[in-house]
Amino acid sequence: MTTQDKTMEVRLIENGTVIDHIPVAALFKIITILGLDGDTEHRMTIGTNLESKRMGTKAIIKIADRYPAEGEIDRIALFAPQARVNTIRDFAVVEKRHVRVPDEVRGFVRCANPMCVTNHEGVETAFRVVAEEGVPVLKCRYCEKTTRRF
Amino acid sequence: MKSLISIGDLTREEIVRLMELAAEFEKNPEQRLLQGRVIASLFFEPSTRTRLSFESAINRLGARVIGFSDATNTSVSKGESLHDTISVISNYCDMIVMRHSLEGAARYASEVASVPVVNAGDGANQHPSQTLLDLYSIKKTQGTLENLHVMMVGDLKYGRTVHSLLEALSHFNARFTFVSPEELRLPEEYRRYLSDRGLVFEEFEELDGRMEDVDILYMTRIQKERFNDPMEYERVKNAYVLRASMLEGTRDNMRVLHPLPRVGEIATDVDASPKAYYFEQTRNGVYARMAAICYLLGVKV
16 A cells, blocks of 8 residues: 555545544544444544554544534543544645643533432533543532542 | 532631631520521431431521431332422422432532522531531630641541541641541542642551640541451551540640540540530530521521
8 A cells, every 4th residue: 555545545534524643542432422333424434553653553533524513522632632633624624623621521421439419310410620640530510529530 | 599518618708707607606596587487407318416406506596497307208218309309398498408328419409409408418428517516616615727736536538527627627727637547548639638738737547645736636436337357447446546544745725526426436534524525516516507507598697
């Protein structure tokens, strides 16, 4: 395969989104966040264990004609704080965004505390994102406990 | 509308104000400031002492109490959600005092309720009125909350009263000494909390011989169920017992506090000491709760 063939893959998207610099371990979380596992509509390419100068290995997601909402991008940031979200129009990158770790996360993540009211009463979870030794962790609005794995 | 869910919700100024109000109620306990009001006391989980303290406070303020002392004969046992129970009961009263076994239940209830909610304990999480009575006891016996040396002994890992009290005292430049077995040491989260605020603390595993410059000795119960190994519990239990002889050489102003119930961690020979304060401490609970209720309802005292 020539170098040109490899770039052809990227250029497959005329309009859409490329999410680059995803840590390999976070790829499937991000697929879930974006609901790509059940997506029968958009054309997409998912690559993983790719070489990366900065990260060693990385994963990449390319989706045609889909533009993730701000809320989705915030959630991606929790798992892949160094990801780049590139918007493609007419085969060209028109916007390159660094993701931003949100201050608050609602729903989606479960509280790790089995005695938390959110695990018993059908309450939507809500967390404050705080840094613990540089790593984002989630502090539950209800039980006030910290969820470190999500 | 304001609820009292977590001690962290209160500013330093609010704590100071609540102490003033509690002192006011102690001077003059029969103030029927809440005549005609109804307060719901919802104990989804039984706690006789806390419930009676709240209900005494409510009665002294002239309000009436409705509610239940455990959830077995209520719609909760039929499977009604907390959301629905709270939505309905908010329509019957001016305030809800609630205790629940689930952590975060009170915060959730305060989002659902159309009246203020007072957390009377949500599982292992928070019990802010206990902290207010601890603070009021400290204020009364020391004359101030500022710059005190507080020694906390026993279960510092799971003891919610310990965590809430140190959080509250962090507003007042306290110095801490923590005494506990390794397995019940103060969690990293709280050690970091104190360090981040520049507060000084030391940690020890032995109780003996460290009390000469302590102002408040805060004892807690070590619970058997916290230990996997029953032998370990037996060893630890006997290592953290306060005896009257150990109070020799301590400061005159030093007082012994305990959230109660005690089991064996304070020997009964301490009870006769003028430094034993744990029974008076419970009376302060009524004044502290009267203060909190009036403050939240915005009633002028």
